[in-house]
Amino acid sequence: xxxxxxxxxxxxxxxxxxxxxxxxxxxxxxxxxxxxxxxxxxxxxxxxxxxxxxxxxxxxxxxxxxxxxxxxxxxxxxxxxxxxxxxxxxxxxxxxxxxxxxxxxxxxxxxxxxxxxxxxxxxxxxxxxxxxxxxxxxxxxxxxxxxxxxxxxxxxxxxxxxxxxxxxxxxxxxxxxxxxxxxxxxxxxxxxxxxxxxxxxxxxxxxxxxxxxxxxxxxxxxxxxxxxxxxxxxxxxxxxxxxxxxxxxxxxxxxxxxxxxxxxxxxxxxxxxxxxxxxxxxxxxxxxxxxxxxxxxxxxxxxxxxxxxxxxxxxxxxxxxxxxxxxxxxxxxxx
Numbered sequence: 001x002x003x004x005x006x007x008x009x010x011x012x013x014x015x016x017x018x019x020x021x022x023x024x025x026x027x028x029x030x031x032x033x034x035x036x037x038x039x040x041x042x043x044x045x046x047x048x049x050x051x052x053x054x055x056x057x058x059x060x061x062x063x064x065x066x067x068x069x070x071x072x073x074x075x076x077x078x079x080x081x082x083x084x085x086x087x088x089x090x091x092x093x094x095x096x097x098x099x100x101x102x103x104x105x106x107x108x109x110x111x112x113x114x115x116x117x118x119x120x121x122x123x124x125x126x127x128x129x130x131x132x133x134x135x136x137x138x139x140x141x142x143x144x145x146x147x148x149x150x151x152x153x154x155x156x157x158x159x160x161x162x163x164x165x166x167x168x169x170x171x172x173x174x175x176x177x178x179x180x181x182x183x184x185x186x187x188x189x190x191x192x193x194x195x196x197x198x199x200x201x202x203x204x205x206x207x208x209x210x211x212x213x214x215x216x217x218x219x220x221x222x223x224x225x226x227x228x229x230x231x232x233x234x235x236x237x238x239x240x241x242x243x244x245x246x247x248x249x250x251x252x253x254x255x256x257x258x259x260x261x262x263x264x265x266x267x268x269x270x271x272x273x274x275x276x277x278x279x280x281x282x283x284x285x286x287x288x289x290x291x292x293x294x295x296x297x298x299x300x301x302x303x304x305x306x307x308x309x310x311x312x313x314x315x316x317x318x319x320x321x322x323x324x325x326x327x328x329x330x331x332x333x334x335x
Contacts, residue, residue, distance in 0.1 A: 019108040036123035044141040049079035055132040067198040069110030076138035081207035082219040084152040085140030087120035095130035152217035157235035161282040163306040168251040171196035173273025200277035205298035217281035223272035241306035
């Protein structure tokens with residue numbers, strides 16, 4: 001991590017050494033030189049992704065630093081999961097208003113606990129003084145035997161494929177709205193929803209289990225409809241989603257939620273809420289048993305929610321097959 005001036009008190013080199021420097025085991029060279037050195041396994045391709053979290057855009061100023069450290073890495077690991085990659089290493093670029101030990105200690109604990117769980121080493125980055133901004137670049141590896149990549153891409157969905165999602169959707173959006181005071185949720189539901197918002201679980205094991213099985217995949221960061229739309233565009237296909245398979249996609253779903261949040265708004269959270277960091281993927285209809293086995297092997301729940309169609313566009317239909325209309329706009333960083 002490269003040096004920059006920090007406020008009087010804890011210096012940058014001390015900051016890095018105390019909170020982020022660790023010996024590497026898998027990387028060839030980690031923190032301390034101008035570049036880290038990574039050595040992917042034989043017959044593997046390197047998968048790389050970057051995500052930035054900006055205060056007041058992606059998180060509130062009073063965000064719990066432990067949870068923020070977890071989420072900062074989780075959103076990047078989710079990209080690796082969508083590619084079917086195994087985590088290898090990451091870099092951290094961190095702008096801080098001040099070198100505050102009371103913030104840095106829990107932030108680094110949350111960050112590195114998740115990194116350790118997935119065998120992903122911190123190998124470098126940058127620190128500077130400025131408005132709080134967290135940028136992580138993550139590196140993974142995907143098998144490519146004989147030069148044939150096993151990476152999951154967005155462009156392989158085919159007419160007749162089943163559409164699946166992992167885990168639950170919509171709870172993160174519900175939590176955000178509760179924090180803003182738009183809904184008053186029972187304490188247990190609010191806690192469950194806020195956990196989904198602040199500490200998403202990247203589906204790394206599922207992504208790896210889907211190699212050679214899923215025809216396409218994407219992580220759901222900006223909302224199911226918007227992200228699935230990227231798959232449809234890249235694959236040149238359409239989709240039909242079954243509303244009855246979507247209405248219970250929230251972890252908070254049930255009578256207690258129905259009492260305070262209308263059903264149509266719950267569906268909106270599921271379709272366009274964002275911040276879910278689950279996987280949406282497609283697979284041939286005759287591979288349903290294999291998908292179930294992949295879900296079981298990775299200890300990740302998956303649900304079949306629709307079908308890829310030849311016709312362009314995306315429809316949400318009711319139990320009778322009639323189209324449900326609505327304005328479901330996914331998250332856009334510039335809107």
